[in-house]
């Protein structure tokens with residue numbers, strides 16, 4: 001898919017952890033470019049290095065080899081915002097203050113940061129709960145607050161590590177649809193980790209499939225499903241099913257390798 005420019009360029013990324021039991025190579029020689037405004041998902045078997053890669057993009061960890069380049073469009077914005085699987089809201093803050101937190105850190109005046117926060121709270125359907133505290137919200141609602149906060153921060157890139165993994169299916173579908181809607185409006189470069197081929201297909205422009213440990217780039221699939229997307233409708237299309245098969249057959253080889261390694265270890 002054509003993009004005006006690259007937002008993220010990874011060159012020969014490798015990561016080796018040193019532990020008391022020796023060295024663990026988590027990532028090996030990953031070359032990758034992600035376009036400005038692209039929704040890019042990563043799937044791969046358990047332990048293949050997805051989170052490690054995202055942590056390197058977030059600056060929470062450093063690569064052992066290679067380089068990471070992230071295009072900075074404006075010096076006033078944070079480079080990234082991350083949404084984790086676990087709800088990472090502050091329990092002592094009202095919803096509106098949780099969503100506005102990053103803006104406060106950047107010194108944005110209260111009136112303006114509340115206006116921005118209210119806009120995103122409206123988008124995720126929580127206006128009535130703007131002054132509620134997290135203990136008054138369900139798990140799905142708290143995760144919505146995390147998503148709203150990430151967008152309100154207006155980062156250069158959005159990083160999401162299985163953000164809906166802990167939710168029940170109904171809440172997950174609703175949040176996926178809301179994420180699609182907000183992303184369509186902002187066209188923010190997004191890197192999204194998921195274990196779900198379905199989720200990756202519904203949301204992404206491209207999907208990267210990683211090999212089993214050590215993680216390398218196995219292949220990248222273009223998701224040529226039309227946008228804007230309705231998640232329920234897209235799943236009924238023939239192209240969705242074709243893409244699902246392609247990804248599953250590629251991924252299955254890697255999942256089986258992990259299973260074999262587990263059996264060999266016994």
Ligand SMILES: Nc1ncnc2c1ncn2[C@@H]1O[C@H](COP(=O)(O)OP(=O)(O)OP(=O)(O)O)[C@@H](O)[C@H]1O
Pocket residue numbers: 017018019024025026044045046047048049050051052053213
């Ligand atoms: N801080 C660390 N110290 C040592 N080894 C680590 C560390 N973090 C990750 N690893 C190892 O690196 C490899 C990749 O881990 P990572 O969590 O990135 O995989 P993942 O694909 O996100 O896994 P999952 O799908 O199960 O969440 C694993 O073998 C893991 O044990």
